Amino acid sequence: NAGVTQTPKFRILKIGQSMTLQCTQDMNHNYMYWYRQDPGMGLKLIYYSVGAGITDKGEVPNGYNVSRSTTEDFPLRLELAAPSQTSVYFCASSYDFGNTIYFGEGSWLTVV
Amino acid sequence: AQSVAQPEDQVNVAEGNPLTVKCTYSVSGNPYLFWYVQYPNRGLQFLLKYITGDNLVKGSYGFEAEFNKSQTSFHLKKPSALVSDSALYFCAVRDRERDDKIIFGKGTRLHILP
Numbered sequence: 001n002a003g004v005t006q007t008p009k010f011r012i013l014k015i016g017q018s019m020t021l022q023c024t025q026d027m028n029h030n031y032m033y034w035y036r037q038d039p040g041m042g043l044k045l046i047y048y049s050v051g052a053g054i055t056d057k058g059e060v061p062n063g064y065n066v067s068r069s070t071t072e073d074f075p076l077r078l079e080l081a082a083p084s085q086t087s088v089y090f091c092a093s094s095y096d097f098g099n100t101i102y103f104g105e106g107s108w109l110t111v112v
Numbered sequence: 113a114q115s116v117a118q119p120e121d122q123v124n125v126a127e128g129n130p131l132t133v134k135c136t137y138s139v140s141g142n143p144y145l146f147w148y149v150q151y152p153n154r155g156l157q158f159l160l161k162y163i164t165g166d167n168l169v170k171g172s173y174g175f176e177a178e179f180n181k182s183q184t185s186f187h188l189k190k191p192s193a194l195v196s197d198s199a200l201y202f203c204a205v206r207d208r209e210r211d212d213k214i215i216f217g218k219g220t221r222l223h224i225l226p
Contacts, residue, residue, distance in 0.1 A: 004155075035216075040121070042202065042218035043156075058213070090155055097212040098144050098163070103155030 002026045006091040006104035013081040013111045021076040021107050023091030031094045032074040033058075033101070034066065036087040043090070049074055081111045115139050115207045118217040125193045126225050133188040133220045135203030144206035145186040146214070147177055151199045159201075162186060173197070193224045 006023045013019055025032065034046040035058075045058030049068040063085055065077040074093075078085060091104040116137045125131040137143055144163050148156040160171025167179045177188045188201060203217040 040218065043216040045213065048213065092155075097214060098206055100146075100158045100161065101148075101156075101214060103148075103157070105155045106153070 004091055004093055004102050004104040006089075006107055008107060009105070010108045011110070013078070013109065015081060015083065015111060017081050018077070018079050019081070019109075021078070021089055021091070021109075023074045023076065023104060024072050025074075025091075025093040025102070026072065027093060027102065028071060029093035029095055029102075030071065031096055032068065033092045033094075034064070034074070034076045035090045035092065036060065037090060037106075038087050046076065046089075078109075083111050085109065086111045115215040116203050116205045116217045118201075118203055118220045120220050121218075122221045122223065124223045124225060127195055128192050131190050131193045131197070131222065131224075133201050133203075133222060135186045135188065135217060137184050137186060137203075137205045139205055139207050143186075145177075145179060146204040146206075147171065147175070147186075147188050148202045148204060148216075149173075149199050150202065150219070156202060159188070195224045195226055198222055198224045 004025045030051045033048045035043040037043050044060045046064050047066040049055045052071050055066050089107045092101045094101045146161045147159040149159050150156045160169050162169045162179045170176045175190050200219045200221050202219045204214050207215045
């Protein structure tokens with residue numbers, strides 16, 4: 001039962017570097033999300049997608065980009081990494097907004 | 113305006129005692145309410161949800177939650193706590209004022225003391 005799979009699990013980036021967090025789901029969900037989790041701050045929505053070819057900004061989109069070329073994949077791109085982007089990132093998916101959200105295991109990113 | 117609030121950062125309960133983790137919401141219309149649990153170094157897992165119907169919702173691992181419309185609350189409860197219940201718990205609400213997206217609370221850390 002794969003569910004939502006995201007890679008890498010851990011990554012250390014230097015300031016100014018770029019990287020892509022990969023996410024794939026095998027539940028044929030149309031809706032996919034990227035959240036970041038900072039201590040004591042809960043989850044903040046970065047970007048979301050309601051289907052292939054459609055993406056939209058969440059609460060904290062600055063410094064990130066996404067694409068959704070297929071139903072299964074929803075990569076998150078960090079351009080010009082900054083220390084403020086040090087966080088735990090979660091990819092997630094759901095059938096629609098009103099249904100259960102399934103989360104990946106998380107990606108721990110440190111920018112130094 | 114904040115859509116969902118978890119007023120306690122941490123709750124400590126002795127093993128075997130009943131537990132309550134509080135959640136209040138402020139959205140228009142009929143809310144969709146959720147509880148998720150996060151174990152250390154893991155993603156969030158769904159526990160239960162309320163959409164309509166019976167105000168008492170039963171979920172995974174013996175948890176239940178009571179929807180109270182007059183108090184705009186959706187508190188998570190369990191009759192007898194286990195040490196393995198120690199985790200971070202998130203309340204979430206579908207906010208129709210924010211394009212129907214799910215908004216998460218800040219989380220409440222539950223410590224079950226042996």
